[in-house]
Amino acid sequence: MLNRVGNGAAVAALPLAAAIAAYAKGCMIFTAIFGALSVLVMLVACAPWIPVVRGLLPGRRRAAAIEDLLFHGSKLVDQSVTSEAEYREWEAAWQEWQSAITTRLSKWDAQRVIHPQIIDYAIPGSFNDVHDRSRNALSHQVRALETVLDREPAWARGR
Numbered sequence: 001m002l003n004r005v006g007n008g009a010a011v012a013a014l015p016l017a018a019a020i021a022a023y024a025k026g027c028m029i030f031t032a033i034f035g036a037l038s039v040l041v042m043l044v045a046c047a048p049w050i051p052v053v054r055g056l057l058p059g060r061r062r063a064a065a066i067e068d069l070l071f072h073g074s075k076l077v078d079q080s081v082t083s084e085a086e087y088r089e090w091e092a093a094w095q096e097w098q099s100a101i102t103t104r105l106s107k108w109d110a111q112r113v114i115h116p117q118i119i120d121y122a123i124p125g126s127f128n129d130v131h132d133r134s135r136n137a138l139s140h141q142v143r144a145l146e147t148v149l150d151r152e153p154a155w156a157r158g159r
Contacts, residue, residue, distance in 0.1 A: 063152045065104045070149060072097055073142040077135055081127040090131070094138060101145070109148050116144040 022030035076094055081087050102110045118140045126132035 059152065063149065066145065066149045066152065069097070069100060069104060070142065070145050072100075073138065073145060077123075077139050077142060080125065081131055083127075087127050087131055091134065094134065098141075101141075105148065113141050113144045113148060116140040 018030070018034040022028075022034060076090065076097060079090060079093075081090050098114055101113050105113065116137075118137055120133070120136060123132055123135045123139065126135055
């Protein structure tokens with residue numbers, strides 16, 4: 001990451017030198033243009049360390065979307081279901097979560113999350129056997145989503 005700042009500073013030095021030369025010749029329009037270009041290059045180079053700019057980066061937005069999906073998936077795993085009506089609502093929420101996975105992630109990552117390798121085990125507090133198997137699948141999907149998030153760069157995850 002520090003290499004990126006060095007490269008950004010080197011690239012930003014060129015329009016900055018042009019801005020200084022234009023200022024020395026009294027041409028304020030070119031000074032403003034080259035000065036703004038130099039600042040823009042430095043903002044892009046230093047973006048991971050600037051909180052406002054970091055939020056605009058596609059990598060940060062992707063990591064935030066994955067974190068949001070992870071949060072909602074974990075809530076679904078832990079959600080208590082005590083009746084058939086609550087189970088239907090839970091299942092609809094799970095289907096909605098899975099459709100959000102397919103729309104927010106790449107096709108490859110979505111398939112890995114939606115269809116993980118499942119090791120069947122009982123989860124205490126399930127409403128019935130079908131709910132138990134669904135929660136089991138969902139908990140494996142949440143773990144698969146965690147691996148997708150772990151592949152994101154640390155600066156994109158806000159760490």
